Amino acid sequence: MAWFRSLIQVSATARSATKPRISDPFSYTLLSRFSSEPAPIHETPAPSPAPQPPTQYSGLGPTKPGEKPRVVVLGTGWAGCRLMKGLDTNIYDVVCVSPRNHMVFTPLLASTCVGTLEFRSVAEPIGRIQPAISREPGSYFFLSNCVGLDPDKHLVQCETVTDGAEPLKPWKFEISYDKLVIALGAKPTTFGIQGVEEHAIFLREVYHAQEIRRKLLLNLMLSDVPGVSEEEKSRLLHCVVVGGGPTGVEFSGELSDFIQRDVRQRYSHVKNYIHVTLIEANEILSSFDDRLRHYATKQLTKSGVRLVRGIVKDVKAQKIILNDGTEVPYGLLVWSTGVGPSPLVNSLPLPKAPGGRVGVDEWLQVPSVQDVYSIGDCSGFVESTGKPTLPALAQVAERQGKYLANLLNKIGKAGGGRANGAKEYKYEDPFVYKHLGSMATLGRYKALVDLRQSKDGKGLALAGFTSWFIWRSAYLTRVLSWRNRFYVAINWATTFVFGRDITRI
DSSP: OOHHHHHHHHHHHHHHHHOBOOOOOOHHHHHHHTTTTTOOSSBBOOOOSSSSOOOOOOEOOOOTTTTTTTEEEEEEEHHHHHHHHHSSSSTTTEEESSOOOOEEEEGGGHHTTTTOOOOOGEEHHHHOOOHHHHHHHTEEEEEEEEEETTTTTTEEEEEESSSSSSSSSOOOEEEOOOOEEOOOOEEOOOOTTHHHHHHHOOOSSHHHHHHHHHHHHHHHHHHSSSOOOOOHHHHHHHHEOOOHHHHHHHHHHHHHIIIIIIIHHHHHHGGTTTTEEEEESSSSTTTTTTHHHHHHHHHHHHEEEEEOOOEEEEOOOOOOEETSEEEESSSEEOOOSSSOOHHHHHHHOBOOOSSSEEEEEESSOOOSTTTTEEGGGGGEEEEGGGGGOOOOOOHHHHHHHHHHHHHHHHHHHTTSSSTTTTTTTTOOOOOOOOOOOOOEEETTTTTEEEEEETTTTOEEEEEEEHHHHHHHHHHHHHHHHHHHHHHHHHHHHHHHHHOOOOOOO
């Protein structure tokens, strides 16, 4: 029987050698969208002595007849995500470019620093905000940085995000667009003070909150080590917050509540050493009603937060120096002094608004440049419009994103979705911003609600427990998905019953 088995094997080998091998046509269809080369023959060529390097795509080329127009969105902040959510994907393909694959619900970010909420509760994946990016063949999300723009050729230059020194190949690529929306946000302002970038922690991203939480818990545990001097314990457990705006005040309130409710119970050996200092050059919460500002000052002081009026002159590894020469040692330094244009925004070959933002007209279109729009913290009205620059607030960015999504949908339905296709389009209703009010939590079930439309206007202003309940209810309903609303509600309930999670992971 051995000779019979050998005969079967030889016959099977002969059949496999004569049968042609066909590559997957679906795989080629996807890859050919990225390549500028003609289609290769599906039949696999004869093996060569030396393997050839794989062909690298050069990016997304211009859209072809029969394909949907392409909207490229730079950024995944409030403005960009609200725009993508509102775009009609029956009209457009959506391509998003960002180094972050999620949106951060920034009003609740301070709560994650001390364990009131978990980090995933404030992060919303882009694929959930705009499902077409995950399922449509012409829509994509690229984990990349925009590094340049050629508005004349309708091209965006990008670089792939790297995790380490070795870049992914192809590292650089280009994307052609029919409509471009710049929603790059802003960067924290340091005012050119030395040492801020090296020693301070900002509070803009989830990884900032993670770093603050790790640093805070590490200092708590290090201060309990035998042999640590009294002076060093006081420095390690001194948390300094620079900036008296809503973010700085809310973080100070959350931190003081964490100290009062959790640290004093679980770190009783060092409970008398930990304290919080809030440094502000002027008045805290300057945009709020005077009565609310006085209430906030009183409440923070009552919670153990020391308020210092001064200007930071220099930042060292373990201390900051104020303009009057006062030295303030710290173990944790959080910097929250506002935002400004990023270096990329400054380098873009586009008209600029006062303050260095990308200039836009009443319809959020960049003037003198075709098919380019800008929304969010990176944009501002040009002087010719006569409108003031809007504040860098989430509600401004969200409203701009919603407005521009509706405008682009109208342009697409009118047949102007292609590159240079909206030259004859008649823009109608301009963007109008109406302030809905401001809110800030102070910790210990206290908050502020200011519903005035302007600083000098009249309106409802509340403080105390009722405001805290309104603050939580409003933000719970503003969380984008039901999944994250459930996470936030469960985290709040768990913290109320069992206290905050102080695990350092």
